[in-house]
Amino acid sequence: MEKQFEEKLEGEVRIEPRDWMPEAYRRTLVRQISQHAHSEIVGMLPEGAWITRAPTLKRKAILLAKVQDEAGHGLYLYAAAETLGVSRATLVADLLAGKAKYSSIFNYPTLSWADIGAIGWLVDGAAIMNQVMLCRTSYGPYARAMVRICKEESFHQRQGFESLLVLSRGSAEQRTMCQDAINRWWWPSLMMFGPRDSESTHSDQSMKWKIKRMSNDELRQRFVDMIAEQVKVLGMSLPDPDLRWNEERGHYDFGEIDWDEFWKVVKGDGPCNRERLETRREAHTEGAWVREAALAHARKKAARPADAA
Amino acid sequence: MIPRHLPPMEARHEYLLHLADNALVLGHRNSEWCGHGPELEQDIALTNLSLDLLGQARLLYQHAANGIGEGATEDTLAFLRDASDYRNLILLELPRGDWGLTILRQYLFSEFSLLQYQALQGSTDTQLAAIAAKAIPEVTYHRRWARDWVVRLGDGTEESHTRMESALATLQPHLGELFSPADFERTVTERGIGIDPSTLRSEWTLRVRQTLDEADLAVDLSSLATPSNHTGMDGKLGRHTEDLVRLLAEMQTLQRTYPGNEW
Numbered sequence: 001m002e003k004q005f006e007e008k009l010e011g012e013v014r015i016e017p018r019d020w021m022p023e024a025y026r027r028t029l030v031r032q033i034s035q036h037a038h039s040e041i042v043g044m045l046p047e048g049a050w051i052t053r054a055p056t057l058k059r060k061a062i063l064l065a066k067v068q069d070e071a072g073h074g075l076y077l078y079a080a081a082e083t084l085g086v087s088r089a090t091l092v093a094d095l096l097a098g099k100a101k102y103s104s105i106f107n108y109p110t111l112s113w114a115d116i117g118a119i120g121w122l123v124d125g126a127a128i129m130n131q132v133m134l135c136r137t138s139y140g141p142y143a144r145a146m147v148r149i150c151k152e153e154s155f156h157q158r159q160g161f162e163s164l165l166v167l168s169r170g171s172a173e174q175r176t177m178c179q180d181a182i183n184r185w186w187w188p189s190l191m192m193f194g195p196r197d198s199e200s201t202h203s204d205q206s207m208k209w210k211i212k213r214m215s216n217d218e219l220r221q222r223f224v225d226m227i228a229e230q231v232k233v234l235g236m237s238l239p240d241p242d243l244r245w246n247e248e249r250g251h252y253d254f255g256e257i258d259w260d261e262f263w264k265v266v267k268g269d270g271p272c273n274r275e276r277l278e279t280r281r282e283a284h285t286e287g288a289w290v291r292e293a294a295l296a297h298a299r300k301k302a303a304r305p306a307d308a309a
Numbered sequence: 310m311i312p313r314h315l316p317p318m319e320a321r322h323e324y325l326l327h328l329a330d331n332a333l334v335l336g337h338r339n340s341e342w343c344g345h346g347p348e349l350e351q352d353i354a355l356t357n358l359s360l361d362l363l364g365q366a367r368l369l370y371q372h373a374a375n376g377i378g379e380g381a382t383e384d385t386l387a388f389l390r391d392a393s394d395y396r397n398l399i400l401l402e403l404p405r406g407d408w409g410l411t412i413l414r415q416y417l418f419s420e421f422s423l424l425q426y427q428a429l430q431g432s433t434d435t436q437l438a439a440i441a442a443k444a445i446p447e448v449t450y451h452r453r454w455a456r457d458w459v460v461r462l463g464d465g466t467e468e469s470h471t472r473m474e475s476a477l478a479t480l481q482p483h484l485g486e487l488f489s490p491a492d493f494e495r496t497v498t499e500r501g502i503g504i505d506p507s508t509l510r511s512e513w514t515l516r517v518r519q520t521l522d523e524a525d526l527a528v529d530l531s532s533l534a535t536p537s538n539h540t541g542m543d544g545k546l547g548r549h550t551e552d553l554v555r556l557l558a559e560m561q562t563l564q565r566t567y568p569g570n571e572w
Contacts, residue, residue, distance in 0.1 A: 044344035051340050052556075055563035055572035056384045057333075057367050060340075061360060067343050068356040075349055113563055113572070163572075171570050279345070287347025289472065290408045293465025300464065 009210050014140035017083040025209055028202065029139050030084050032211065034091045037077035038102035040070045041095075042276050046110040047119060055113055062159055063116060069152045076148060080141040096281050098268070105188050107270030114167055114174075114181035120160015122182070122189040125227065128153050129219045130193070138210035161230065168234040175236075182231070183239040190254075191262045193220040221251055228252045320496035322373050323396060324503050325437070326386065327493070327545060329369035330397035333387060335418060336362030337556060338405045347408055354454060358415065361447040368440045388564035392554045393547040396491075399536075400483040402544070402553040409462055409469065410476035416455035417480060420516050421487050423448045424509040433501040456520050463524025470525065477521075477528050485533035487513070491545035 001020040008015060015021055048067050054060035078088040094100040105123050110116065131153060134146040167178040194200055194216040206212040224243075231238055242255035264270065318326075340359040346352030370383035377386075401418065405411050426448055429441035462469040488510040490498070497503030514530045521528055536543035542550060563572070 041344075041349070048344035051343055052337060052559050053562055055388075055570075057363065057370070057387055059572055061363050061367070064340055064343065064356060064360050064363065068353055068360070071344075071349055071353045071356070075353070078349075166571055169571075171567065173567055174570060283345040283347070286345075287408065289466070289468050290347035290351070290462070293462050293469030295465075296469075297461040297465040 009138055012210075014143060015138050016140045024205070025211075026084050028206060028209070028211060029142065030081055030086050030091075032206075033077055033081040033084075033142055034086075034094070035101050035103070037074050037081060037091065038095045038100055039106065040074035040077060042102045042106045042280060044070050044074075045276055045279055046106055046108070046272075047116055049110055050113060050116050053113070054116075059163070066120070066156050066159070069156070073145075073149050073152070076145040080145045083141045092284070096277070096284055098277060101266070103192060104262075104265040104270060105192050106276060107265050107273045108184070108188050109272055111184070112177050112181060114164065114177040115185065117160045117163035117167065117178070118181035118185040120156050121164055121230070122160075122185045122227065123192070124153050124157040124160060126189045126192040126223050128157060129223050133213045133219065136210075136213055161234075164234055164236075168236055178234070179236050182234075182236050186238050186240070187257060187261075188265075190220060190224070190257055191265075193217070193223070195259075195262070224252050224254050318377065320493040321434070321500070321502055322376050323493040324497045325369050325373035325376070327396035327491070329366045329373060329386070330395050331401055331418075331422075332362045332366035332369065334395070334397045334553070334556065335401040335415070336360075336366060337560060338401065338403075339411065339415070341405050342408075342411065351408075355411070358451050358454070361444075361451065365440070365444050365447070368443070369437075372436050372440065384564065388561045392549045392557055395544070395547060395549060395553060395557070397544050397553075398483070398486050399542050399544040399550060400480060400486060402550060402556060403479070403483070404552055406476065406479065407472060409472040410479060412455055412458045412462065413473060413476045414480055415451060416459045416520065417484065417517065418487075419448055419452035419455055420513055420520075421506075421509065423452050424512055425504065425506065428504040428509070432503065437502065459520055459526075460524045463521070463526045473524065473526055477526055481528060482534050484530070485535045486544060488533070489535045489545075491543075494545070 002022065005015070005019070005021055005025075007013075008019070015025075044067050047063065047070075051060065051063055051067065054063050078091060081091060082088060091100065095102065105126075110119070128150060131146050131150050135143055135150055137143045137146065164178055164181075167174040170178075194203075197203060197215045197217045200216055203212065203215060207215070228238065228243060228245075240255045242253060244253055246253045265273070268274075336359045339355050339362065343352065343356050343359070346355060366387070367383050370386045374381040374383055374386055398418075400414060403410075403414070423445070426441040426444045430438050430445070432438040432441065459473070463473045464470070488507045490505050490507055494503055494505060498505040518530060536545075536548075542548050
């Protein structure tokens with residue numbers, strides 16, 4: 001069976017839920033897909049905080065639809081994880097118990113309206129780099145979920161950029177707001193690609209299993225190359241004095257990430273880690289009576305044959 | 310100088326603003342749930358409703374802005390009017406409360422709104438008639454979704470039943486306002502533009518009573534307080550709760566802090 005599995009990977013045939021797979025492959029996927037799902041759900045919070053304060057009705061509609069898309073992505077991803085034999089309830093319980101991780105980027109605060117644009121442009125931009133690669137991941141349900149998600153994400157990224165473009169051409173205050181948001185979101189966005197290849201514990205095996213197709217550092221470089229060009233259109237700058245085009249490499253060189261900060265946030269000491277989890281727990285606890293009532297009603301209905309008529 | 314469009318204004322414009330404010334304020338309250346719903350599916354569903362209501366509000370504001378002129382836009386109307394200029398029902402500005410209150414309010418308003426839009430399809434204002442026609446399938450869905458939840462929660466557990474009773478007690482005093490016509494409503498009714506909401510009351514009562522019976526919730530719908538004999542508050546006249554003042558302070562913050570900017 002293991003041989004069949006290897007042959008499929010070799011021949012670029014997708015692994016499907018009913019196929020035999022090594023236990024460690026299954027575990028890795030559950031961890032990665034559920035982390036991804038949790039990230040979508042927790043990621044609703046920093047942006048959601050600006051729905052009631054969006055500056056125009058059009059921006060409000062765009063933001064509402066965007067945050068709703070994220071909830072939808074969470075749903076597809078939990079469904080993909082469930083094909084591996086783990087329930088959504090268990091995964092959510094792990095998140096709320098602080099046992100599961102989600103993307104650290106959502107542990108940073110949204111302090112101004114420009115942050116909404118910066119998240120769209122930088123955070124969704126970084127996510128897309130990863131997700132485009134994951135459209136070709138070896139596990140079928142995950143790859144298919146990614147294809148849908150990528151389409152929506154690239155739309156979000158364009159909207160984010162366009163929103164910053166308006167600010168960048170606006171009043172002095174708006175330009176300041178725009179630059180400040182870029183300054184605060186740039187480094188955390190680079191951190192989204194994870195540790196350096198030399199220090200990434202899961203990477204090697206994931207590449208062999210074709211769950212990952214490109215390394216953290218490769219993806220990060222692609223992202224830097226893309227954003228370093230786009231920021232020129234905004235007439236803004238990236239907060240990195242070492243950023244410059246390297247003719248020889250054909251890539252942008254860039255400065256060193258603050259890895260102490262990276263690990264601090266991963267381990268739970270970022271600016272909003274506690275708050276984000278607390279908010280999710282609160283929603284879950286306050287919603288308990290609703291979920292119980294829905295179940296009780298469904299049971300009563302099933303027990304009352306007259307209702308079926 | 311940005312026009313603030315203070316009253317007095319034409320009854321036709323005041324009516325459109327009343328309809329738009331209703332949709333915007335309820336959409337705002339519902340949107341506060343985004344990311345905080347009891348379950349992912351319900352979070353998505355309620356956000357859908359918020360988006361529909363926001364869409365209706367925008368069409369109505371745009372239509373009003375065209376009529377008002379003087380540089381009015383959907384955004385000047387939404388963001389640069391004070392609470393006393395807002396014409397929405399008090400019912401819709403009350404804080405979102407728990408999920409039960411949010412659902413029940415949505416249901417009670419959707420039943421009303423559906424009847425209102427159905428009648429407005431025949432408006433002599435053809436743009437308003439078109440907006441109503443577009444809104445009907447949306448509101449039909451809102452009504453069905455909220456109705457299912459009212460029944461589910463009324464019937465579900467002891468706790469959910471108690472919570473629904475308490476939500477009903479909170480909302481009941483504000484139901485009379487739905488059917489009590491303001492002067493601008495009388496005027497637009499005479500001109501065939503709008504409808505007198507008191508004519509919707511018996512059909513609304515019939516439908517709501519049926520739903521509440523199914524949900525095992527008891528309420529007196531026969532003697533509803535009118536705005537003036539209740540608290541002196543009257544949303545259609547711009548006499549609102551502190552809740553709306555806070556809602557607008559939050560909603561309007563960027564437009565008020567940085568006036569005249571593009572976003």
